[in-house]
Amino acid sequence: xxxxxxxxxxFVKGVGPRLSEILGKKGLRQVGDLMEFYPRTYExxxxxxxxxxxxxxxxxxxxxxxLKVSSYNLGRSRRKIxxxxxxxxxGRIHCKYFRVPYKGYFERFSHGTEVRVIxxxxxxxxxxxxHHPDIHEVRKDEVVEDELLPxxxxxxxxxxxxxxxxxxxxxxxxxxxxxxxxxAMDPLPQRIRDREKLPNRFEALKxxxxxxxxxxxxxxxxxxxYHRRIIFEEFFWLELFLAAKRMGLKRDxxxxxxxxLEKVDKLKASLPFxxxxxxxxxxxxxxxxxxxxxxxxxxxxxxxxxxxxxxxLMSCLVAIExxxxxxxxxxxxxxxxxxxxxxxxxxxxxxxxxxxxxGSMKASEKNKILEELVRGDIDLIVxxxxxxxxxxxxxxxxxVVIDEQHRFGVEQRxxxxxxxxxxxxxxMTATPIPRTLAMTVYGDLDVSIINERPxxxxxxxxxxxxxxxxxxxxxxxxxxxxxxxxxxxxxPLVEESEKIExxxxxxxxxxxxxxxxxxxxxxxxxxxxxHEKDEVMGQFRAGDxxxxxxxxxxxxxxxxxxxxxxxxxxxxxFGLSQLHQLxxxxxxxxxxSYCVLVLxxxxxxxxxxxxxxxxxxxxxxxxxxxxxxxxxxxxxxxARQSGLPGFKMANLVRDFDILKQARKVAFEIxxxxxxxxxxENRAIREELLKTQGxxxxxxxx
Ligand code: ADP
Ligand code: MG
Numbered sequence: 001x002x003x004x005x006x007x008x009x010x011f012v013k014g015v016g017p018r019l020s021e022i023l024g025k026k027g028l029r030q031v032g033d034l035m036e037f038y039p040r041t042y043e044x045x046x047x048x049x050x051x052x053x054x055x056x057x058x059x060x061x062x063x064x065x066x067l068k069v070s071s072y073n074l075g076r077s078r079r080k081i082x083x084x085x086x087x088x089x090x091g092r093i094h095c096k097y098f099r100v101p102y103k104g105y106f107e108r109f110s111h112g113t114e115v116r117v118i119x120x121x122x123x124x125x126x127x128x129x130x131h132h133p134d135i136h137e138v139r140k141d142e143v144v145e146d147e148l149l150p151x152x153x154x155x156x157x158x159x160x161x162x163x164x165x166x167x168x169x170x171x172x173x174x175x176x177x178x179x180x181x182x183x184a185m186d187p188l189p190q191r192i193r194d195r196e197k198l199p200n201r202f203e204a205l206k207x208x209x210x211x212x213x214x215x216x217x218x219x220x221x222x223x224x225x226y227h228r229r230i231i232f233e234e235f236f237w238l239e240l241f242l243a244a245k246r247m248g249l250k251r252d253x254x255x256x257x258x259x260x261l262e263k264v265d266k267l268k269a270s271l272p273f274x275x276x277x278x279x280x281x282x283x284x285x286x287x288x289x290x291x292x293x294x295x296x297x298x299x300x301x302x303x304x305x306x307x308x309x310x311x312x313l314m315s316c317l318v319a320i321e322x323x324x325x326x327x328x329x330x331x332x333x334x335x336x337x338x339x340x341x342x343x344x345x346x347x348x349x350x351x352x353x354x355x356x357x358x359g360s361m362k363a364s365e366k367n368k369i370l371e372e373l374v375r376g377d378i379d380l381i382v383x384x385x386x387x388x389x390x391x392x393x394x395x396x397x398x399x400v401v402i403d404e405q406h407r408f409g410v411e412q413r414x415x416x417x418x419x420x421x422x423x424x425x426x427x428m429t430a431t432p433i434p435r436t437l438a439m440t441v442y443g444d445l446d447v448s449i450i451n452e453r454p455x456x457x458x459x460x461x462x463x464x465x466x467x468x469x470x471x472x473x474x475x476x477x478x479x480x481x482x483x484x485x486x487x488x489x490x491x492p493l494v495e496e497s498e499k500i501e502x503x504x505x506x507x508x509x510x511x512x513x514x515x516x517x518x519x520x521x522x523x524x525x526x527x528x529x530x531h532e533k534d535e536v537m538g539q540f541r542a543g544d545x546x547x548x549x550x551x552x553x554x555x556x557x558x559x560x561x562x563x564x565x566x567x568x569x570x571x572x573x574f575g576l577s578q579l580h581q582l583x584x585x586x587x588x589x590x591x592x593s594y595c596v597l598v599l600x601x602x603x604x605x606x607x608x609x610x611x612x613x614x615x616x617x618x619x620x621x622x623x624x625x626x627x628x629x630x631x632x633x634x635x636x637x638x639a640r641q642s643g644l645p646g647f648k649m650a651n652l653v654r655d656f657d658i659l660k661q662a663r664k665v666a667f668e669i670x671x672x673x674x675x676x677x678x679x680e681n682r683a684i685r686e687e688l689l690k691t692q693g694x695x696x697x698x699x700x701x
Contacts, residue, residue: 003173004180005032012170019166022157031170035205037163038230038649039150042211042220043118046146051091055217056123059151063138064088066113069106082106084135086115095119095130114138148211148220167209174202187687188233189680192665196232197225204229222649228658231650235440235662240684241692241699242443242663243670246297248699249444252422254295255398259287260321263350264314270346271310278302278452279311285448286315286426290399296424299405299442302450303620304430304584305457311450312401312428313343319424320352320379324398328382331404333358333530334537338559339403340382347380357383357392360530401426430584431577432620434628436652437636439663451621459618460587462595464571464611466603473567473596474515477547480565481519485591486540487547487565490582492573508569509549519546526551552582561589571597571614572607575636576627579611580620629653675700 001011008030010020028034041059049062064086071082082097084106095117100106109115119133152163174182182202186193193200204226211219218224268275275283282300289296302308316326328343330336340356347354355369355378366386372378376395381387405427427445438447465473477487489512491505509523522545524536540548541560548563552574566586571579579597587593597611613626628636633652652659669681676685688696 002177002179003031003170004177005030005035005174007031009034012166012173014166014169019158019162022155026155026158031174034167034170035209036648037152037167038208040153041151042215043149043151044220045149046213051086051088051093054091054093054121054128056121056128058121058220059119060121061116061118062088063114063116064093066109066111066115067092068111069109071106084109084115086117093128093130095133095135097132099132108137109135147213148215150209150211164209171206171209187683188236189683191680192236196661196665198229198232199225201229201233222651222654227649231647231655231658232662234647234650235655235659236666237688237691238440239443239659239663239666240670240688241696242440243667244674244676244688244696244699245444247670247674248701249297250294251701252295254290254293254422254424255319255322255324255396256293257290257319257322257324257398257424259291260318263317263321263347263352266350267314267317267346273454275310276307276450276452276454278450279307282448282450283311283314285446286311287318289446290315290318290424295422296426296446297444298425298446298448299427299429300448300450301429301432301438303432303453304581305453305588306430306450307454308428308430308450309339309342309403310346312403312426313346315426316343316380316399316401317347317350317352319399322398324396325373325376325378325394326380326399326401327387327394327397328380328401328403329387330382330384330402333360333384334533335403336382336384337534337537343380343382352379353377354380354382357381357386358530359384359386361386397423399424399426401428403428405429430581430620432624434621434625434636436656436659437628437633439659440652443663456590457587458590458592460583460593460595462583462597462615462618464597464599464608464615466599467601470598473598476594476596477565477567478516478519480594481516481546484562485565486543486545486560486563487567488563488582488585489547489549489567490569491549491551492570505549505551512547512549516547520544521547521549524548524550552578559588560585562591564589564591564593566593566595567598568596569598570600571611572599572603575631576610576613576623577620577636579614580623583614 001007003012008020009015009023009028010017012031012034015023023029023034026037028037043059043061045061049060051062051064054060065088067085067087069082069084071080073080079098080100082100082105084095084097085092086095087093097106114137115135116138117130117133117135119130121128122131124131150160150164152160154160154163174180183200186201188198188201192198198204207215207224207226208230215224219227282302286296286298286300289298300308300311312328316328319326328339330339336356336358340354343354355372357366357369361369369378369381370391370393373381374393374395386392400423402425433442480487489508491508505523505525509521513521522536522540524533524540528536536545536548539545540563543562564586566583568574568579568582574582583595586595595614597614599608599611610626610630613623617623624636650658669684670676673681676682676688685700688700
């Protein structure tokens with residue numbers, strides 16, 4: 001039977017109902033899906049691999065002779081490591097096994113036995129070795145495939161070999177189907193392919209699944225033109241969609257605003273400091289945006305303590321002076337409370353009505369506020385998630401500020417936005433976003449960057465240390481307290497977990513109370529009620545506590561300038577961006593500030609190294625790039641709210657250059673033809689609607 005890209009897989013030779021069910025579970029339903037099921041890596045079976053040519057990361061198969069089999073215990077434990085040393089003409093390498101299939105297994109390999117070893121080359125303590133390679137005696141009748149074999153992700157009942165067979169079968173059948181022209185049938189238009197020097201899609205797929213014999217290292221690492229072709233396309237449709245979204249939003253109607261600055265000027269005059277240059281620029285960008293007839297979609301990225309709140313509140317003032325309402329949504333009650341107080345302070349005697357809306361308020365209080373919001377009696381509302389509930393309605397909401405936006409899901413952001421007729425949207429984040437993510441997940445937004453800290457701020461001295469040195473750390477803390485400063489001590493968890501022995505904030509609170517008898521030690525943790533947290537936080541801010549023991553609930557936005565020491569226990573448990581956020585709680589006043597990262601007992605060398613990045617940099621952008629590289633996009637973003645597009649081959653960290661290029665091309669096309677109406681763009685339009693569905697239609701019309 002002739003195959004097409006949309007032929008269901010059960011019609012491929014060798015795929016029965018059972019196999020097609022297994023494939024279906026992997027999301028593979030049609031021949032086209034199978035073509036896009038890419039090898040995880042390649043196994044290099046080309047004959048001439050000698051031990052001396054091996055590189056870390058290579059997956060190879062080679063023949064060699066056994067020199068020696070030995071075993072020894074791992075440290076003081078009873079676990080044994082088996083070590084088979086093999087050699088060929090030019091080199092030798094150790095094959096290590098931490099598990100043994102059965103007793104006497106390795107005794108089979110005596111000195112001089114010729115073996116075939118298949119596995120991944122690992123760099124361990126400066127030396128190359130194999131860990132758990134497949135090893136067997138070379139049989140006389142063994143047929144050695146002299147090629148580069150694609151290795152597919154396996155599942156139960158579906159081996160890589162089987163997949164390889166099905167895929168090559170399908171590929172042959174596709175090619176022999178004379179009624180489809182695989183060369184012509186490429187979703188990427190010829191003109192883009194030519195300009196970007198990208199091979200045809202089918203050609204790329206063919207080589208990826210059936211690598212050419214002469215393929216080099218870059219091919220194996222996924223860096224060939226064939227790979228680039230596939231990756232480019234994955235990015236291209238996404239970027240085209242983001243470009244369409246951006247242009248589309250620019251066509252919506254936004255509340256009309258003039259650049260009324262009376263209130264802003266009044267506010268500025270009342271401040272004890274000058275705005276930083278970066279704050280001024282950012283506000284100017286916002287002002288430009290909101291005086292246009294289309295809604296602003298801007299994200300302000302600024303490191304912790306760079307003064308984003310002020311810029312947001314100034315923007316609110318402009319909306320209010322224009323006779324509209326503004327809303328500020330924040331992720332925690334503590335922060336809502338803080339912004340509420342802050343804005344009351346800043347806006348006093350301006351005749352502005354500000355209210356707070358949080359989940360822990362009494363129903364009667366809430367209802368009163370809801371009524372006043374609809375009537376338009378409230379000018380500025382500050383709140384938590386409560387703001388996005390259905391009962392919340394506004395009279396004329398014109399500006400929505402979402403602070404610490406990374407704490408909110410895409411859905412939640414969207415919901416608040418719906419409360420006005422396309423209000424202007426200002427997102428604030430203190431987690432600087434690596435450029436790759438800024439171009440994908442947030443690719444439809446305009447970005448302002450506040451990269452200047454207010455004058456007079458001193459650098460934060462950061463040190464990584466170990467648990468055994470904790471007494472010294474606390475002596476140091478005590479010296480600072482004696483000077484009148486305050487300290488944070490942060491723990492990763494509230495409740496003791498039986499499995500992982502982590503410090504329990506409550507237990508530590510008790511210990512610290514004993515250690516610091518002359519000082520007052522407060523406790524803040526996630527299991528407390530919102531009003532309890534607020535109370536403790538308020539007391540710390542007022543100086544009623546000298547030390548605040550806390551879990552990560554303080555992570556976001558809290559501002560206590562007199563606090564100048566941050567001790568973070570089990571620092572290895574946190575992501576770098578999170579450590580950076582926590583550290584940003586200090587260094588807010590004029591005092592020299594310190595951050596001590598205390599590592600737990602059984603910390604790996606890698607974790608320790610990772611934490612040391614914090615010693616070297618205070619630049620949130622650098623730290624977030626490093627964090628992304630180490631943890632990968634999924635974990636970096638947090639699964640819940642990631643909004644991360646799923647790529648089949650592209651890797652956001654590795655393929656940044658391709659991403660940039662795909663974005664450039666996509667935006668150029670959309671800029672010159674926002675609705676993709678021109679004949680030469682018709683195919684692109686169709687493919688966009690196919691890959692992104694009706695979402696895209698809403699923007700290109
Ligand atoms: P973040 O960007 O982390 O939200 P905040 O807006 O909380 O930072 O600002 C941190 C502190 O810096 C606040 O106490 C604020 O009043 C102060 N601040 C803001 N702008 C300036 C400035 N230009 N000069 C001095 N201090 C400033
Ligand atoms: Mg803030």
